[in-house]
Amino acid sequence: MAKFLTNKEENYSQWYNDLVTKADLAENSAVRGCMVIKPYGYAIWEKIQAELDRMFKATGHVNAYFPLFIPKSFFSREAAHVEGFAKECAVVTHYRLKNDEDGKGVIVDPAAKLEEELIIRPTSETIIWNSYKNWIQSYRDLPILINQWANVVRWEMRTRLFLRTAEFLWQEGHTAHATREEAVQETEKMINVYSDFAENYMALPVIKGCKSENERFAGAIDTYAIEALMQDGKALQAGTSHFLGQNFARAFDVQFTDKTGKLDYVWATSWGLSTRMIGALIMAHSDNKGLVLPPRLAPVQVVIVPIFKNAGQLESISEVAGNIKKELEGSGISVKYDDRDNNTPGWKFADYELKGVPVRIAIGPRDLENGSVEIARRDTLTKETISVGSVLPHVTSLLGDIQKNIYDKALQFRNEHTFYVDTWDEFIKKLDEPGGFIMAHWDGTTETEEKIKEETKATIRVIPFDSPMEAGKCVYSGKPSERRVLFARSY
């Protein structure tokens, strides 16, 4: 397993620090568990945003923005929803401060108490459906296919950078439909968009499936999720798509007149994907030298490092490098030319490996003479020398190779860590060593699910869509089961 995952190795803090830190301002508990996303980490998020946004628009969605504050009364309209989130909400009770009378700083002005508290959104279903009420009268107003890029706050007891922070960035889609079928279709469509994104952009193989009742989103009829396996054998929920039925329409009284003139409640879906994905990239692909970014999400795809002894040499190299940069950029490849003279080439090599830049080109005096460049790939750490003229076709195909290779590696890892078990003994053994995904029969009861969780900390991640029907016996209770489900310890 990569060193960084142990969290204690000397390099860990150094390179992780390039991406993110715990909030520097965390002098007190108010911002405990929040993160500052540093420029390089944010650049990765911007790539994720750009690709997802493109995919959302291609499937007919538009962006909008709703308020951060949700009146408490909105929040409590849907019973299951409030129960699911109540324990982790930040609540605004006042709107003003004043100078403390003893002259030491400021205090909350008791006169500025809000009549109704405001909840800082942990998710936006309630405030959005409160708006939809006014937007929808007829079937002609449907469907509404809206996405929002936003921050949300969930007051977690324990946080972990990127994977679980008190405040995180995400996108949340909220759609409204005239029929159940259409809403179900939307739910499926979006989980497919997510798995497409995970596999083709993040190079992260995922299992698509349905959550058990126990793990379902608070207020949903059905929750679909994609689950990925991290290098430490734990599962990570990478995206969710919920079929909300008419629950929120009922809670907010959103009815429409259908073609036959009959009144009915609107059907809803919601779906989300967060900055946790950056954590997924780190946990799934990194090695001992640092981050390994899939080319399609790398802020810098190619870095050019000159090797020079004096200004004259640098000038000649810069000319060659400049041409290569222009040529690659002309083909839509992002290139950084690092001609700083305050670090040695060796230092730069190590630094860009730490940052996960997929391709590195080194040009030195030797290359000038031979009309060549040295080209290195991050995923395999191998190097070769090619002619200047062949850089563009070479790099183009190399980026494709790397993207595929990172995915294949992750897939192979997952295959080697997926176990079909039929006995409780085996279940426990495989879960502990080596850990990973366990495909096992389950009797379908919440009771069994919870007992398994209690005894092993493993939960049902999903009931995979492609898990075939096959008669079997529950691995825990021995009662009959009709298909295998995916168990794992998770983040």
Added chain:
RNA sequence: CGGGGUGUAGCGCAGCCCGGUUAGCGCAUCUGGUUUGGGACCAGAGGGUCGCAGGUUCGAAUCCUGCCACCCCGACCA
């Protein structure tokens, strides 16, 4: 909120058990020079209320008491 651990320079740490020079090391920073094909080297410099408050003592980073913060493990969860 329970169990464990840690607070010493921007970062990482040693020193504490057994109190006693001017609190030290690595990285980073700054200056000058030599370097540059895998994290360069030499010389010099700057940077500290030793988490906070009290106590013991001639003397406290070190011992005692209280408090605070952070980390790890649980309960909670995307």
